[in-house]
Amino acid sequence: MALKDTTRPEAAGPRPPAAVALDPADRGRLLAGAHHDPHALLGAHPVPGGTLLRALRPNARAVSVVIDGTPTELPSEGDGLFAAVLPCAQVPSYTLLVAYDDTEQEVHDPYRFLPALGELDLHLIREGRHEQLWRALGAEPMVHQGVAGTRFTVWAPNAQGVRVAGDFTYWDGTQYPMRSLGASGVWELFLPGIGEGTRYKFEITSRYGHRFLKADPMARGTEVPPDTASVVTSSRYEWGDAEWMAHRGDLPVHQAPFSVYEVHLPSWRPGLNYRQLAQELPPYVKEMGFTHVELMPVAGYPFSGSWGYQVTSYYAPTPRLGSPDDFRYFVDACHRAGLGVIMDWVPAHFPKDDWALARFDGDPLYEPGNALRAEHPDWGTYEFDYGRTEVRNFLVANAVYWCEEFHIDGLRVDAVASMLYLDYSRDSGQWEPNVFGGREDLDAVAFLQEMNATVYRRCPGVVTIAEESTAWDGVTRPTDGGGLGFGLKWNMGWMHDSLEYIQKEPVHRKYHHNEMTFSMVYAYSENYVLPISHDEVVYGKQALVSKMPGDWWQRRANHRAYLGFMWAHPGKQLLFMGQEFAQGAEWSHTHGPEWWLLSDDHHSAGDHRGVQALVRDLNTVYRATPALWQRDTDPGGFRWVLCDAADDNVLAFLRFAADGGPLLAVSNFSPVVRHDYRLWVPDGFPAWREELNTDDTRYGGSGVRTEGPVKPEEGFLRLTLPPLATVWLTPED
Known part of the structure; x- marks a missing residue:
């Protein structure tokens, strides 16, 4: 903030007449940090006989006013x-x-x-409609009245x-x-000379007279935990993704x-x-064929063991990994x-940490x-007051913030059910x-309706996803039809049911x-994502491959067959890191994926690489086959071929692209080879061929397959179904 800093004090001019003493009540409140308008007491103000100038500089030895170079x-x-x-x-x-003892x-x-926040900003804050709230609240480096500094603003309506x-x-x-600043509940101060960092x-x-320090709810930068201060931050990043942003919403x-790929x-x-x-x-993610990467929470959080799900700094990426521009x-x-x-x-x-959002202004x-x-x-946390205008604005603007300021393409909203029900986990x-x-x-x-409507209006191409x-x-x-307005929803029912099934011994399946089969009863009630997320491979639930029954070969075969079934099933898909190469241990937020399993030094590296190769090929074929994604929300894009072969542990269905092009998916969840297995296929396709087989030796399978193109006989294919495997077939060109 200093214009000049020297250890040699300059001579000050003669002292002007002393000012009229402050009203004791004003003085007491000012010094106690309980005055609503310090600018009325400090600074320069016209008075009879001249200009009253008052400064508050604790620990200063002397203060002089400098006018035209004269102190x-x-x-x-x-x-x-x-x-x-x-x-x-x-x-x-x-x-x-300002003179101190040594400087x-x-x-x-x-x-x-003057205030560095405009009336329009205050009006929008009061109305709860400030869709770029981060431009009004928090710490904003700026030039104000020709002077560089930082504007500090915070909403604390109950504070003295x-x-x-x-x-x-x-x-x-x-x-x-x-x-x-009046009825808005916003407090403001421009501090010249204060800058980034x-x-x-x-x-x-x-x-109630209590005094305490709070981190800025709107801080765009924070200290690395366990330190908790906010950091003045502004962005100088120059984006290079203009083409992506222009076309991400084309389809x-x-x-x-x-x-x-969840990370x-x-x-x-x-x-x-x-x-x-x-x-x-x-x-890595591109080479594996995924279309998106999903990040577990990035917003600032104090406790590493929460994985980011207990947020204290909603507007600041966690500094553990670098700066916001990083x-x-x-x-x-x-x-x-x-x-x-x-x-x-x-x-x-949000968590109850006393330096963060909890009881922010004493109430x-x-x-x-x-x-x-x-x-x-x-979770031993506080819920947000969604009925309060300013709180709702804080959250809606936050969703917009990540999409606009960080070019985020989608928001997966955590724990939506806990928000929707007043009796959630309550007796x-x-x-x-x-x-x-x-x-x-x-x-x-x-x-939720307001958040979704605002994000979709302001950020073309962004998708919101409900857990x-x-x-x-x-x-x-859509919200105009009374819905919540999300683009996609995690299909937790499919996840629970299919994992319950696949964990059974084949003889009991x-x-x-x-x-x-039950998932197809409601498959088109919402736009679904099929999630195998971090929640399913931690805290005693076991990694995906370790949920499977049988010996090591059978567990991997079940793992591969399950993924083949999942990728073919209507709905988008999500897979948590480490499951793409079948690591056997549960995920640890300290150690992460067990990459060493893929190294040449590990005795079963080939097995893990085989599963990794399968996931790569699943994604490659998936992206090249419109039947697997084009009509995910259209019942006409799916048809059962075999849904009642319970004794055989076999499921078969067709997926159709918009032009009618089909893909036949067949899963044999039995450890026996089924020869000459008869399955109906639609007319008009003279021959079918295997597009993908999870039992391929490249993936660690036994190599059982139906050789060559298969021609229908009286509308039926006769196939050899490999054990514990999923096979995809498409018509010959």
């Missing part, structure tokens, strides 16, 4: 206050010369500046006073009280190939930062590799005031019904056959 010392009023009446008819242009600084006075504290004040906020917090005095997502960035390759990951992850570089690299980037987003709850603010609704019973007496006597959280519904585990009607129905 005039201000008398001390005690407690760091210095004031005098200057013989100036009009408020002059001035600076302050002297010439600085601009923060209290001579708010002050800025930082590394430049030794974390004492006394020197920089903020002003309240400055660490800061807000020192809040609650209505609606439900009519496009959509195969997702926990800190552990994918432990030790790599955003820029190093940008060199390694996109080439994260932009990572996203840009994905786009330039032809990959979409989806980010997990967590608007369902419940981001969380409901009603104790029955404030606490999330499962009788622990929740209150809505105004209609129901269990639906109407405020959460309105919030919603109930039968809520209309999750992916015939009693659970319906668990593999």
Whole structure:
């Protein structure tokens, strides 16, 4: 903030007349950090006989006002206050010369500046319609009234006073009280000379007189945990993904190939930062044939063991891996590799850390005031108050922020079910019904509708995805039709049922056959993603290959057959890292995938590489075959060929492209080879050939297959079905 810093104090001019003492009440509130309008007391103001100038500089030995290069010392009023009446008819242009025991600084006075936040911003904040809220709140480096500095703004409507504290004040906020901007609940202060990299917090005095430091809810940068300060940040990144951004929305997502690789960035390759990951992850994901990468939460979080699902800094990428611009570089690299980037987003709850959002201004603010609704019973966290205009705005703008500022292509919204139901994980007496006597959280519904409608309007080509585990009607129905407005929904029912089936010994699977067919009863009720996510391979649930029964060969065969069935089933697909090469251990957020299993030194490296090759080929054939993705949400794109062969553990179905081109998928979940197996196929195709066989020796299989093109006989194919395998067939050209 200094204009000049010297250890040789300059001589000050004669002292002007002392100012009229501050009203004791104003003085007390100012020094206690409880004054709503410090600008009325500090700075320069016309008074009878001249201009009153008052400065608050704790620990200063002397303060002088410098006008036209001439310093005039201000008398001390005690407690760091210095004031005098200057013989100036009009408020002059001035600076302050502040002398400490060992140094002297010439600085601009923060209290001579007009508010750096406009009336339109305040109006939109009050209305809850500021769709770029991050441009109004937080710490914004800027030039204001010709002076470079940073504008600090924060929403704290219940506070008696708010002050800025930082590394430049030794974390004492006394020197920089903020002003309240009326009914908006927003506090503002422009600090000249403060720039990027400055660490800061807000020192809040609650209505009860308690004083505490809080990190900025709108901070775009933060310290690396366990440190908790916010960091003044601005972006200088120049994007190189213009072509991707222009065309990412050319094809609606439900009519496009959509195969997702889910990643926990800190552990994918432990030790790599955003820029190093940008060199390694996109080439790998592209080579594996996926269309998108989905990142477990990137927004700032204090506890590594939460994997990012307990967010404290909604507007700042976690600094563990680098700066916000480093994260932009990572996203840009994905786009330039032809990959979409989806980010997990967590608007369902936030942790109770006393330096973050919880009871932010001394009262419940981001969380409901009603104790029955404030606490999330499962995770020891607070829920958001979706009925409060400003809180809803905070979250809606946050969704827009990631899409606009970081070019994110999709938001997978975590724990939607916990938001939708007032009685979620609550017993009788622990929740209150809505105004209609129901269990639906109407405020959460309105919030999700607003978020989806806003994101789709502002960010063409972006998709929102709901992790919603109930039968809520209309999750992916447009908001103008009464739906929640999501683009896609995780199909948790398919995931649970199919995993329940595949974990059974083959001899018992015939009693659970319906668990593999039931998903088609509701397959077109929503636009679905089939997820094998991190949640299914951690905390005792076992890795995917380890869920399978049998010896090592059979487990891998089951794994391959299951993936072949999954990729052919209607719906998009998602696979968590490490499962693409069948690692046997559960995922660890400390160690990440077991890449060493693929090394030449490992005795079963070939087995793991075989599964990896299968996933690569599944994606390659999938992307090249419109029948597998073009009509995912159209019942006319699917037809059962065999759904009742429970005794054989066989399932067969057809997928159809928009032009009628078919693909036949056959899964034999029995460990026996089935010869001369008879399956109906539609007329008009003189011969069929294997497009993919999960029992291929290249994948570690036994190599059983139907040789050559197969010609239908009286409308039926006769096939040799390999054991524990899925086969895809397409018509010969």
